[in-house]
Amino acid sequence: MNNYDDETTFAIGELAREFDITPRSIRFYEEQGLMSPSRTGQNRVYLNKDRVRLKLILRGKRLGFSLAEVKTLFDMYDSNPNSAVQLEAMLEMTEQKRAVLRQQLEDIQMLMTELDDVEARCREELAELKRGKIA
Amino acid sequence: MNNYDDETTFAIGELAREFDITPRSIRFYEEQGLMSPSRTGQNRVYLNKDRVRLKLILRGKRLGFSLAEVKTLFDMYDSNPNSAVQLEAMLEMTEQKRAVLRQQLEDIQMLMTELDDVEARCREELAELKRGKIA
């Protein structure tokens, strides 16, 4: 499913709806050099490869990369695909991201136990209130 | 370790160094109502409770909370803990946050496996490059 051939075209609004973003965002990504759709007259026309690019941009964002970082990856891939240099740069970026995620996991665990404490104290005080020990 | 008594005081620069942020940031947090250190003359003086607050702010940030959200949590925590209404509101709030954290945990785990995939493909291609299968 979700498999288009190389002829199928999309208007900017279609892609916007599909990925639940605004046309403005898509134009912005183009302005930042992340996409370059063709045109019919003055209207942008997107092929499936452009659609895939957009998907990659959004996935990069979900992974916490900035648009500039995504562009860096695109540029590297476009200029020298499958080069050892590009692949190693990619590995480095993923490793950095992994470190951030590890830190977040740790933080979440600490926060959760703190929430446990707060909750326990709340329940205790509530129980005392109901027993009438405090007005 | 890292255990200070309630008398120990800190200058703004000390805290900045300890948490690897700038004094400007600490003043900004105060300006946003997240801290209120005492003073000697016109200089800010931080006690351990302030230091703990700062730690919590930074942890919240790492978790993706805005300063405004952190402030909301602080306000709730600080507000009168003697009323049953307040306590129940607090419980509701912590339960909501807990749900958010659970979701984040899930997201992070998915992202990590995605990174695993990317990394695995990279290493594989690198290995092929080294075996000379690709020019």
Next chain:
DNA sequence: GTACAGGTTTACGTTAACGTTAATTACAAT
């Protein structure tokens, strides 16, 4: 033919979380 639903460019506005001077104060050491 006119309304309308899309598309277009240009350009200024917005928000968060600080950065960056500037001008001043205060204590500590040389």
Next chain:
DNA sequence: ATTGTAATTAACGTTAACGTAAACCTGTAC
């Protein structure tokens, strides 16, 4: 007395990722 280090307030500057008009074209529906 001067130099150095750390602190202060006030206020304007910055970045990312768009939002939001304004003013325009353009093909289809009625």
